[in-house]
Amino acid sequence: MINADEVAAAESGLLEVRGLVKRFGGVTAVNALNMTVRAGDIHALIGPNGSGKTTTLNVVSALYRADGGSIRFDGGELAGRPAHAIARLGVARTFQNIRLFGDLSVVENVMIGRHVRTRVGFIGALLPGGATAREERETREKAFELLRFVGLDHVAAAPARSLPYGDQRRVEIARALASEPRLLLLDEPAAGMNPAETDTLVALLRSIRERGTTLLLIEHDMNLVMSVSDRITVLNFGQHIAEGPPAEIARNPDVITAYLGGTLDAA
Amino acid sequence: MTRYPSRRIAIALLIVVLAVLPAFVHSDYLLSLVDTAGIYAIVVMGLGILLGFAGQLSLAQAAFLGIGAYTSGWLTTNLGWPAWPSMGVAMALSALVGFVVGYPCLRLSGHYLALATIGFGIITQLVLINWKSVTNGSDGMGNIPAPQIGSFVFDTYGRYYYVVLVAVIACAYVGWRIKTTRVGRALEAIRENEIAARATGIDATRYKIIAFVLAGTYAGLAGSLLAHMTKFISPDSYSFDQSVVFLVMLIVGGSASISGAILGAVLLWFLPEVLRPLKTSYIMVYGAAVIAMIIFMPRGLVGVFETLRSRFARRGAA
Numbered sequence: 001m002i003n004a005d006e007v008a009a010a011e012s013g014l015l016e017v018r019g020l021v022k023r024f025g026g027v028t029a030v031n032a033l034n035m036t037v038r039a040g041d042i043h044a045l046i047g048p049n050g051s052g053k054t055t056t057l058n059v060v061s062a063l064y065r066a067d068g069g070s071i072r073f074d075g076g077e078l079a080g081r082p083a084h085a086i087a088r089l090g091v092a093r094t095f096q097n098i099r100l101f102g103d104l105s106v107v108e109n110v111m112i113g114r115h116v117r118t119r120v121g122f123i124g125a126l127l128p129g130g131a132t133a134r135e136e137r138e139t140r141e142k143a144f145e146l147l148r149f150v151g152l153d154h155v156a157a158a159p160a161r162s163l164p165y166g167d168q169r170r171v172e173i174a175r176a177l178a179s180e181p182r183l184l185l186l187d188e189p190a191a192g193m194n195p196a197e198t199d200t201l202v203a204l205l206r207s208i209r210e211r212g213t214t215l216l217l218i219e220h221d222m223n224l225v226m227s228v229s230d231r232i233t234v235l236n237f238g239q240h241i242a243e244g245p246p247a248e249i250a251r252n253p254d255v256i257t258a259y260l261g262g263t264l265d266a267a
Numbered sequence: 268m269t270r271y272p273s274r275r276i277a278i279a280l281l282i283v284v285l286a287v288l289p290a291f292v293h294s295d296y297l298l299s300l301v302d303t304a305g306i307y308a309i310v311v312m313g314l315g316i317l318l319g320f321a322g323q324l325s326l327a328q329a330a331f332l333g334i335g336a337y338t339s340g341w342l343t344t345n346l347g348w349p350a351w352p353s354m355g356v357a358m359a360l361s362a363l364v365g366f367v368v369g370y371p372c373l374r375l376s377g378h379y380l381a382l383a384t385i386g387f388g389i390i391t392q393l394v395l396i397n398w399k400s401v402t403n404g405s406d407g408m409g410n411i412p413a414p415q416i417g418s419f420v421f422d423t424y425g426r427y428y429y430v431v432l433v434a435v436i437a438c439a440y441v442g443w444r445i446k447t448t449r450v451g452r453a454l455e456a457i458r459e460n461e462i463a464a465r466a467t468g469i470d471a472t473r474y475k476i477i478a479f480v481l482a483g484t485y486a487g488l489a490g491s492l493l494a495h496m497t498k499f500i501s502p503d504s505y506s507f508d509q510s511v512v513f514l515v516m517l518i519v520g521g522s523a524s525i526s527g528a529i530l531g532a533v534l535l536w537f538l539p540e541v542l543r544p545l546k547t548s549y550i551m552v553y554g555a556a557v558i559a560m561i562i563f564m565p566r567g568l569v570g571v572f573e574t575l576r577s578r579f580a581r582r583g584a585a
Contacts, residue, residue, distance in 0.1 A: 061466055087468030095466075101459035104452075112456045116468035118449055122477065125448040126441060136448060179468055 014039040014074055014214050015060070015183055021068035022052070022059050022238075029055040031238040032069070037183070037231075042205060042215045044225045047235030048258060053218045054096060056235070057185050060216075061093050062086050073183065088116045092181035094172040096188045096218075102161035106152060106171055109160050110143035113178025146174040150204060166197040170204070177208065184208065186217040190224055202228050226250065234258065285432055289425040298424035300540065302496055305431035306489045308532040309438050311516045312525055313485025316442055318514075319522035320451055321478035322458030323373065327384040328513045330391035331361050331483045333505030335490025337395060340408040340500050350414035354491045361487020362480050369479030373472060388507050395502035407501030411494050427496050434492060435529070438485055442525040445481075454478055455523075519560050521567025530568045 013036035022030040030052040037043040045053050058064045060071055062083040071078040078086055092113075101109050118139055124132045147153040150170040155163060160171055169189055176184055189205070190198045198221065205228055209215060219225050225232065225246070232249045234242040236258040242249055249255055292298050314328050338357035342348040372383045395402050402408070413422040414430060421427045445451045453474045456464035465471050494500050512535070520531020538556065542549040564571050 063462060063466065082470070083465040084468045084470045087466060093466055095463065099460045099463035099466075101456050101463065103459055104455060108452060108455075112452050112464075112469075113467055115449065115453060115456075120449045122445070122450055125444045125450050128444065132448065139449070175467065 012075075013037055015216065016072040017056070017060070017069070018072070019069035020056065020059060020066060020071065022055050022064060023067050029238050030059065033235070033238065034240050035233045035243065037214060037216050039182075039214055040209065040212075041230040042209055042217070042228055044229040044232045045216060045218050045235065046220075046222075046225055046232060047241075051235040052238035053235055054187055055238075057093065057187055057216075057218060060086075061091060061185060084116075087179060087181075090180070090182040091185065092176035092179045092183075093185035094169065094176055094187060094189060096191065098165075098168050098172060100160040100168055100171055100175075103159060105157050106160050106163065107140070107143050107147060107156040109171055110146055110174045110178050111139050113146075113175035114139045114142060116179050143174075143178060146177055149177070149207075150174045151200070166193045169193070169201075173204065173208075177211075177213070181213055183214045183216060186215060186219075188218055188220065190219055190221045198224060282436065286429075289428050292425075295424055298428060299496075300537065302424055302428055302431050303493070304533045304536040305428075305435045306492045306496070307513070307516065307536055308435055308529045309489040309492070310486045310513050311520070311528040311532040312438050312442050313482040313489075314513055314517050315522060315525060315528035316445065316454070316485070317478045317482035318517060319524070319528070320446060320458065321454040321475055323475055323478060324377075324381045324514075325384040325479070325482060326381055326507065326510045326514065327368070327388035327391070328482065328486050329505045329507070329509035330388040331365065331486030332490035332493065332509070333391055333395055333502065334361050334364055334483075335487030336494040336500045336505070337402055337408070337490075338487070339491040339494040340411050341401060343412050343495075344408055344410060350412055350495050354414070354488065354495070357491035358484050358487045361490070362484040364487075365480040365483025366476060369476045369483075373475040373479060385507060385510075388505075388510055392502055392505050392507075395505060402502065405502060407499060408494075409499045411498045411500065413498070414495055421495075424496075431492060431496075434488060438488070439525050439529065442528075446525065450474070450477065515557055519557065519564075519567055521569030524569050527567050527569035534568065 015035075015037040017033055017035040020030050020033040021028065033052070033056060035045070035056075045056065047053055055064065059066050060078065062078070062081060062085075066079045069079070073086075073089060073091060076089070078089070078091070081089075101112060104112075118135055120132050120135050144153055144156065147156055150173055152167060152170055152174065155167070160168065163171065169192075173186070173189070186205075190201055193201060202224060205215060205217070229246055231243065231245055233240060234249060234252070234255050241254045241258060242252045244252075288301070289298060292301065310328050310332055313331075314325065317323050317325055335357040338360050339350070339353040342353040342356060343350060368384075368387050372380055372387070375383055396405055398404075413420050413427065415421060421430050445454075453464070453469045454477075456467065456469055457471050457474055461471055516531040516535045517528055518531070519535055520529070521527025535557070538553060539549060542552055545552055566573075
């Protein structure tokens with residue numbers, strides 16, 4: 001069932017980051033980063049604190065502007081486009097420091113995630129029947145379907161900010177999935193979760209991939225990364241030091257040095 | 268749409284009561300107050316869309332009121348236009364100014380946005396005072412005609428009441444439809460978390476401009492309605508102070524709902540009338556009352572009603 005186009009896409013990568021540079025004043029947070037995320041993979045981006053992982057995600061989703069390099073998604077250039085345009089192209093994300101629409105209900109949060117897949121504008125809003133009513137109903141149904149998928153349909157009417165931390169992370173995932181992304185960026189999805197919640201999350205990540213969405217995640221929980229990832233990119237001081245499958249990464253001497261403080265040994 | 272049958276009946280009843288109200292109010296003065304309350308409710312609803320929905324503070328609503336009033340005044344007295352098309356142009360011009368001002372302003376946020384809108388409001392008032400060839404300066408403009416349908420002229424407060432009522436209902440309907448559909452959700456997403464909204468695919472700049480244009484249009488319509496009611500306009504009514512009053516009306520009513528905007532406008536408009544017997548100390552009591560309402564009703568009057576309703580609902584269920 002795999003056609004030639006899909007093979008080509010898998011080889012060239014759904015997301016190709018080449019020579020990416022991001023500076024903050026005099027600090028170079030990301031320095032000539034290369035990374036290839038293949039379609040259909042769960043790809044992890046790891047590295048010590050301050051190595052530029054979140055910055056990379058923020059540049060890919062255009063919350064920050066790149067200072068150099070290219071970010072190609074499905075063959076098109078993302079660098080230079082505004083954040084909302086990138087979401088429209090099929091790149092959704094969650095945030096390390098959860099960013100929900102706190103005063104709105106859980107289901108409204110997910111309905112807002114449908115924004116790029118719905119059309120009703122100002123004029124449509126004033127005409128309550130027909131297409132507007134149908135789209136509104138479909139948006140709500142789709143949101144409930146996603147809440148069932150992440151296991152939160154029983155709290156649909158609650159204000160998002162009233163949910164426990166782990167549940168808020170799952171609302172963010174449902175909101176991101178509502179845009180039917182081809183690439184989902186997750187910034188530390190397991191942060192603050194207990195082991196049981198983390199197990200549920202791993203199952204969720206796998207079923208998201210089965211729905212056909214590629215995942216790129218930042219995570220500090222190495223057990224999670226090693227068990228769930230198809231490929232891993234390792235960053236240190238904003239630079240790519242290794243990329244490959246988990247078993248290979250675990251043996252890589254550069255990676256071990258970076259994690260165990262190799263610079264001290266060298267000095 | 269049978270989800271809120273009781274709410275629909277309540278709204279229908281309210282409209283019927285409002286429709287027969289002038290038959291029971293025989294004081295022309297009282298009717299003029301009621302008409303003005305409705306007009307101010309329109310301005311405050313517009314501010315509600317901008318601040319309550321989208322979270323963008325504007326202190327220039329009075330300036331848009333002035334633009335609407337002077338557009339109507341100028342077109343009718345200088346070009347001899349009838350009132351209705353003048354109202355349309357007043358709304359269109361206010362929308363356009365909303366766009367022109369909104370575009371640069373909305374690249375600012377928070378305090379800076381507030382300051383920019385104050386600046387725009389003050390400039391507008393100065394233009395109204397000093398552009399004498401068009402606005403007639405501080406003397407103002409008189410003899411602005413009332414609107415009419417055929418030979419029926421809306422030239423008494425009792426008759427004009429219906430013009431205002433239709434406008435209020437239309438504006439409330441538009442605001443309510445926006446709030447409950449995709450555009451409103453996009454605005455609320457921007458208010459709640461702009462970064463997340465952008466990452467979710469919402470073009471925040473575009474939606475903020477839509478909100479700014481709507482706020483301007485509402486105020487422009489209100490200004491035009493005011494001009495055709497009072498027949499006389501002068502620049503001192505469109506001051507920064509007046510913009511602050513609109514803001515207070517919205518906060519007291521409850522900023523994120525259309526009914527809150529209407530309630531706040533009506534309540535604060537009539538409060539000075541109720542306090543009139545206090546004579547010179549009324550402004551002190553008025554100020555204290557506003558502060559007390561903001562402290563004890565942080566979500567406005569609408570918040571109080573919602574709390575009461577959920578309390579009754581719980582008691583009913585138990």
